[in-house]
Amino acid sequence: MKSFKQKKSNHFRNFEILDDGVKYEYKIEEGYFSQILKFETIGFDEQITDKKPSPIFVGLVLSIFFNVILFFIAFGNKFIDMDSPMSPTILLILGILPITIFKSAFRENTLNFLVGNKNLCFWYDKKFQADVDNFIVEIKNAK
Numbered sequence: 001m002k003s004f005k006q007k008k009s010n011h012f013r014n015f016e017i018l019d020d021g022v023k024y025e026y027k028i029e030e031g032y033f034s035q036i037l038k039f040e041t042i043g044f045d046e047q048i049t050d051k052k053p054s055p056i057f058v059g060l061v062l063s064i065f066f067n068v069i070l071f072f073i074a075f076g077n078k079f080i081d082m083d084s085p086m087s088p089t090i091l092l093i094l095g096i097l098p099i100t101i102f103k104s105a106f107r108e109n110t111l112n113f114l115v116g117n118k119n120l121c122f123w124y125d126k127k128f129q130a131d132v133d134n135f136i137v138e139i140k141n142a143k
Helices: 055-081 087-105 129-142
Strands: 003-008 011-017 021-028 031-038 045-051 109-115 120-123
Touching: 003 120, 003 129, 011 120, 011 129, 021 120, 055 087, 109 129, 120 129
Parallel strands: none
Antiparallel strands: 003 011, 011 021, 021 031, 045 109, 109 120
């Protein structure tokens, strides 16, 4: 059995060629999914999509980022002077939140779909392209 694994941060996509199809499992923010796709349902027309963030979303994220920085400049000393045990926690959350949002805002994904009755979806960034192309050939040969 031939298998192929892709991993990006805490997400993954695993593919395994079985006798009668392809086992496809993946984990993304929405949850974990697993299914077996029969060879008859898999098409071999490739569709490549390039997902980029919208300019409005990027502008919103930049605005939030700069507002948090201005908040730290204006009110940071008041939180540090407080005797509350929660003030360092609040500062930490306010510091990490914009970085997390900033990181997700500029994430680009190139995806390669094998379009059929059921679609197989591969990450198709530069580091995955050759491996994905080779695995698609393996699926065609197994069919």
